[in-house]
Amino acid sequence: MSKGLFITGTGTDVGKTYVTALLIKTLRQAHYNAAYYKAAISGAPSVAAGDAGYVNRTAQINEPENLLVPYTFTHAVSPHLASKLEGITIEKETILNGWKQVTARYPYVTVEGSGGIICPIRHDTTACYNLEDIIQWFHLPCIIVGTIGLGSINSFVLTAHYMQSKHLPVKGLIINRYHGGIMEDDNIAMITERTGLPVLAVVKEGDTSLSADPHKLAALYEGV
C-alpha cells in the first residue's frame, strides 16, 4: 500500500516546491522510492517549467512529468480562476485517476498544495473543491512549510489553527529561509508554543539537502 503526505504552506511562494524537492531527494537518497503529485499548477507555461518539473529534476524522480500533475494552467492565478479563464473544467475523477496512477507506481507520494491552505481548486454551480477536499479524498497527513521572519508567527499560527479547526491532521512544520538571529529564533519558539507542533526541519537559503533523518521523514507518511 502506498503512503502519502500533504505539503501546504503559509502562503504562495513560501518554498513548498523547494522544500518538497529536498524532502523527496532526501528520501530517495535513503532508498525510499518517493514521488510527487500536485493536482493543479498555475502560472506555468509547461509542465516541465512548473513545480512538477522542478521537483522531478531536483529529486531525480525521472518520471514523465504528466504523471505528476493532471492540470497545468498558464495564468498565474488560483486554479479555480485559471481553469475558468482557460476553458477547462477541473474534474474530481481526473485528480483521483492521476493519484491512483502515481500511488500504483510509488510507495511514498508527496502531494503539494496550491497556494496556502485556503485555495479554491474548482468553484462553479456544479461543484466546489478546495484543498481540504483533496486532503480528505487522499486521507493525507499534512505538514506546513513557511518562511521565517516578520509576520511568520501570524501566518504559521493562523494556518495551523485553521487546519486544526477543519480536523486536518498536521504532523509538524518546516521552517524555510532561516538566517538565524534573535527574531527568527523567537519566531520559531512562539510558533511551536502556540501551535503545539514540532519543527521537522529548518531550511536555509540555498540549501541543497534537508538536515533531517530520512527514516523519521518517511515515518510521517501514512497509508492512503
Ligand SMILES: Nc1ncnc2c1ncn2[C@@H]1O[C@H](COP(=O)(O)OP(=O)(O)OP(=O)(O)O)[C@@H](O)[C@H]1O
Ligand atoms: N531556501 C531557499 N533557498 C533559495 N531559494 C528558495 C528557497 N526557498 C524558496 N526559494 C525560491 O523561492 C521561490 C518560491 O519558492 P517555491 O516555488 O518553492 O514556492 P511555493 O510555495 O511552492 O510557491 P507556489 O505557491 O507557487 O507553489 C522559488 O524561486 C524558489 O526557488
Ligand SMILES: [Mg+2]
Ligand atoms: Mg510550488
